[in-house]
Amino acid sequence: MDNIRNFCIIAHIDHGKSTLADRLLEMTRTVDARDFQDQVLDNMDLERERGITIKSHAIQMSYQYEGKNYFLNLIDTPGHVDFSYEVSRSIAACEGALLVVDATQGIQAQTISNLYMAIEHGLEIIPVMNKMDSPSAMPEEVKDQIVDLIGCKREEIIEASARTGMGIDRIMSEIITKIPAPKGDPDAPLQALIFDSVFNSFRGIIAYFKIANGTIRTHELVKFVNTGSEYDADEIGVLKLKREPRDVLRAGDVGYIISGIKVSAEVKVGDTITHVARPCDRAISGFADVKPMVFAGIYPVDADDYEDLRASIEKLQLNDASLTFVPESSAALGFGFRCGFLGLLHMEIIQERLDREFDMDVITTVPNVSFRVLTTRGEIIDVHNPSGMPPSTTIDEIEEPYIHAQVISKSEYLGSILKLCIDKRGTMKNQVYLTSDRVEVTFDMPLSEIVFDFYDKLKSISKGYASFDYHITGYKKADLVRLDILLNGEMVDALSTLIYRGHAYDFGRRMCEKLRELIPRQQFDIAIQAAIGAKIIARETVKAVRKDVTAKCYGGDITRKRKLLEKQKKGKKRMRQIGNVEVPQQAFLAVLKLD
Amino acid sequence: MAGIYIHIPFCKSFCSYCDFYSITDNSLKDALVQAVIRESSIRPSYLEGETVETVYFGGGTPSLLEPATAAALISDLKKKFPFSDDPEITFEVNPDDVYEGLFIDLKKAGINRISLGVQSWDDKRLRYLGRRHDAAQSARALDMVFREGIKNVSVDIIYGVPGMTTADLKADLEKTFAFPVTHLSAYHLTVEEGTRFGRMKKEGKLKETDEETSASMFSLLGKVCREHGFIHYEISNFAKEGYISRHNSSYWKQVPYLGLGPSAHSFDGRSRQWNVADVRKYVKAISSGEIPCEREELDRITVFNEYVMTSLRTMWGIDLTHVEEFYDKELHDYLVNLSGKYIRYGLMKREKNTLVLTDQGRMISDNIIAELLADL
Ligand SMILES: Nc1nc2c(ncn2[C@@H]2O[C@H](COP(=O)(O)OP(=O)(O)OP(=O)(O)O)[C@@H](O)[C@H]2O)c(=O)[nH]1
Ligand code: SF4
Ligand SMILES: [Mg+2]
Numbered sequence: 001m002d003n004i005r006n007f008c009i010i011a012h013i014d015h016g017k018s019t020l021a022d023r024l025l026e027m028t029r030t031v032d033a034r035d036f037q038d039q040v041l042d043n044m045d046l047e048r049e050r051g052i053t054i055k056s057h058a059i060q061m062s063y064q065y066e067g068k069n070y071f072l073n074l075i076d077t078p079g080h081v082d083f084s085y086e087v088s089r090s091i092a093a094c095e096g097a098l099l100v101v102d103a104t105q106g107i108q109a110q111t112i113s114n115l116y117m118a119i120e121h122g123l124e125i126i127p128v129m130n131k132m133d134s135p136s137a138m139p140e141e142v143k144d145q146i147v148d149l150i151g152c153k154r155e156e157i158i159e160a161s162a163r164t165g166m167g168i169d170r171i172m173s174e175i176i177t178k179i180p181a182p183k184g185d186p187d188a189p190l191q192a193l194i195f196d197s198v199f200n201s202f203r204g205i206i207a208y209f210k211i212a213n214g215t216i217r218t219h220e221l222v223k224f225v226n227t228g229s230e231y232d233a234d235e236i237g238v239l240k241l242k243r244e245p246r247d248v249l250r251a252g253d254v255g256y257i258i259s260g261i262k263v264s265a266e267v268k269v270g271d272t273i274t275h276v277a278r279p280c281d282r283a284i285s286g287f288a289d290v291k292p293m294v295f296a297g298i299y300p301v302d303a304d305d306y307e308d309l310r311a312s313i314e315k316l317q318l319n320d321a322s323l324t325f326v327p328e329s330s331a332a333l334g335f336g337f338r339c340g341f342l343g344l345l346h347m348e349i350i351q352e353r354l355d356r357e358f359d360m361d362v363i364t365t366v367p368n369v370s371f372r373v374l375t376t377r378g379e380i381i382d383v384h385n386p387s388g389m390p391p392s393t394t395i396d397e398i399e400e401p402y403i404h405a406q407v408i409s410k411s412e413y414l415g416s417i418l419k420l421c422i423d424k425r426g427t428m429k430n431q432v433y434l435t436s437d438r439v440e441v442t443f444d445m446p447l448s449e450i451v452f453d454f455y456d457k458l459k460s461i462s463k464g465y466a467s468f469d470y471h472i473t474g475y476k477k478a479d480l481v482r483l484d485i486l487l488n489g490e491m492v493d494a495l496s497t498l499i500y501r502g503h504a505y506d507f508g509r510r511m512c513e514k515l516r517e518l519i520p521r522q523q524f525d526i527a528i529q530a531a532i533g534a535k536i537i538a539r540e541t542v543k544a545v546r547k548d549v550t551a552k553c554y555g556g557d558i559t560r561k562r563k564l565l566e567k568q569k570k571g572k573k574r575m576r577q578i579g580n581v582e583v584p585q586q587a588f589l590a591v592l593k594l595d
Numbered sequence: 596m597a598g599i600y601i602h603i604p605f606c607k608s609f610c611s612y613c614d615f616y617s618i619t620d621n622s623l624k625d626a627l628v629q630a631v632i633r634e635s636s637i638r639p640s641y642l643e644g645e646t647v648e649t650v651y652f653g654g655g656t657p658s659l660l661e662p663a664t665a666a667a668l669i670s671d672l673k674k675k676f677p678f679s680d681d682p683e684i685t686f687e688v689n690p691d692d693v694y695e696g697l698f699i700d701l702k703k704a705g706i707n708r709i710s711l712g713v714q715s716w717d718d719k720r721l722r723y724l725g726r727r728h729d730a731a732q733s734a735r736a737l738d739m740v741f742r743e744g745i746k747n748v749s750v751d752i753i754y755g756v757p758g759m760t761t762a763d764l765k766a767d768l769e770k771t772f773a774f775p776v777t778h779l780s781a782y783h784l785t786v787e788e789g790t791r792f793g794r795m796k797k798e799g800k801l802k803e804t805d806e807e808t809s810a811s812m813f814s815l816l817g818k819v820c821r822e823h824g825f826i827h828y829e830i831s832n833f834a835k836e837g838y839i840s841r842h843n844s845s846y847w848k849q850v851p852y853l854g855l856g857p858s859a860h861s862f863d864g865r866s867r868q869w870n871v872a873d874v875r876k877y878v879k880a881i882s883s884g885e886i887p888c889e890r891e892e893l894d895r896i897t898v899f900n901e902y903v904m905t906s907l908r909t910m911w912g913i914d915l916t917h918v919e920e921f922y923d924k925e926l927h928d929y930l931v932n933l934s935g936k937y938i939r940y941g942l943m944k945r946e947k948n949t950l951v952l953t954d955q956g957r958m959i960s961d962n963i964i965a966e967l968l969a970d971l
Binding site for chain 2: 522523524545546547548549550551552553554555556558559561562565566568569572580
């Protein structure tokens, strides 16, 4: 066991984790040259297209060091704040972490939050200053920041470049010399923590685990402690670029198990695997359930696909434990699911994955945060949907979630950042200069204010320099109104929002304008109205199509014309009929695209 | 019942809007005529013995043919296919090809309907359209055709040309109706890719007529034609009582037709096919006994969709009894259900057992038809 090292790579978004992983895989010849591509671990299409990591990815490398062979289990993690749950689970499978800091950017918000998570779990931290090859690297300044943050010695920081390969040798040797080998007793009863799972359409559910104690062999009878179900270990193995079966895995190993499970509810990330014959006394403490804070309805474009949608979301949930869903129905959209997400990027990714991996065409409704209603009868109700609000006469008070928001930026943008946060109902809590021109400000802010366009705005006013992290602190009383949207007089529940009273007018007006752009002209005028209760606060009109007719339609034109009309029809099919109005998919997310 | 279309793919010059297949080199004219005759010999049974009711010489420019050639083509067809007693035989004529006696000869050849490409009565607009004739030549041609004894005469007009107003359209119509024409085809300009107008549009040098103006032109057109006693029997076609084009109507009523010549389309009720749009390739293939064409088999739903598409453009509309008998009850009910909404909006009328678009509905007929297409 002393030749095993389990470690993850953590950093702020884009600081070069996946590229650094490439170099380690190259150095250990884990990936064949012919399979090699940049950020090879980012194997989802979506990850490659967007250039970001969405899922943690575990892979085993082997390496000779001072005449001894080592097995190094690496987990590359995502940097975006929405996926911090992925990082927390990866950390639970490791004894050490490479903390990567971009030498051109310095410490950023997620550097800090991910570092704290790792320290909390007692991980050995190896600080790596990446992108040293870049002309805009500021090594001395960034070293100061790192020393300040983790209290290490200056010399302990590894100067590296995932682009040129600088420092990779030293990283390898420190992984081996500094990170402790996993502890645990291979002869004790089996105790393995499931830290991730995926659905494979041929093999069923594949669970990834790290063995804390004991030994597992193929075809042994195992039990999942929390669910209580028993399975035959059909196949176990280690994770290379592809899965590699093994006969035996022991304490300290990271591996996978396939046991013919087809139903997603049977595998819970955070569960413990043990033997049926000789069970462990207690489960390893798993993961705190993540609480999604952003909710939106997901509906099939074609109402007949409801059951398929359910199956698809279940499968996706296996690979993304932070996604939650419950059935709901909408007057406008029929049957669908209220899904909980960690943030907007998460929501967008889920919608895309449903489309790509499951071929599900869905409509996502206006997202909202989770509200808490205190009723006049003294109950507390969690409300995830504007239409789920109890009648106003029974509401004593509505509360909304608040966050502790942390922004790190060059100080020249401080003024605009403060203004933005105050516009978003924030109250400043603290302001610290990290260096002479870098400042960290913290705010108390309603979560709902960052759900929509906060992040983009922050990026644009700081020319991309500001970074942002947050965590939920609790609930506070809110002055909210329900803003409804009416199409030709008919309320569209899927477009309703609960919104801070002071923002409602402006928001309603911009909503109407955006919808006017997004709803195509139809055979009649369409009135778009925003209303609070019975009061109309904004109105726009989509004028009817006046002329849509082909002049000629003779012999040769008939085929051509028919094909054009078939195409026109296809476009219409992707829309949802609400009352007499056809509303395109993207209109339901109009709220996210307000200028 | 069946029709025959003959494509004469030659033009003296190209008009700015036209995307019909034609070439300006007419040295291949004789070879083409021989090939057309040969093509009809290769495909004698395409129409499965149906009686030919209509023949249409289109183009290109049929009036570049000698009347004697037209006569030869017609008598050849009459030998090969069973003809009805009073076939409608139409010949397209460009106003500047007209000379004294032309129509007498065409009439002798068996032609009894002339379609004259007037397009506009405004010389400036004619030049903009790239036409090679002027308004005076159109007037002369119309005088002559009636004088030389052909009664059934159709005029083509183009409207919705950039810069054109509703008053311009009104003037064009009044000038047309000053002659005893029996039929009018009035097309709104469509800017097609691959034409001069198409290129101008790409370069931003052509601004298409706005929807409002187009819509008012379309209403005006209907109104003026009605006042002159014309029946608006298809989106772009108007006729005096008794002069509805039998040939064009057959396209919309799914009557089989045989298309001869390069780029000509044929339909036999179950499939469509179209000859190569290239005179040389066409002549070469035909001379070796082959039909150079592509073919599309139509399944039942596609035939139905084409029926909906073409019939809704006409005043006869969709015949629900026909749908139920020829297709099935399901498609019948499908149409009845969907039509409710259009009827409520005033876009469609139900008359006995037919569904017909109102004037307002006709203006957005593509939009409505697209919705009505059944899924494959
Ligand atoms: N110049 C330079 N660029 C680098 C280096 N390492 C990574 N990059 C670039 O930085 C960008 C982000 O790299 P990734 O490896 O995808 O970053 P990441 O930390 O995995 O990003 P997330 O997983 O989305 O958080 C890419 O364009 C890389 O090419 C480096 O050492 N030098
Ligand atoms: S409109 Fe007629 S004359 Fe002009 S190019 Fe087209 S086919 Fe030839
Ligand atoms: Mg990455």
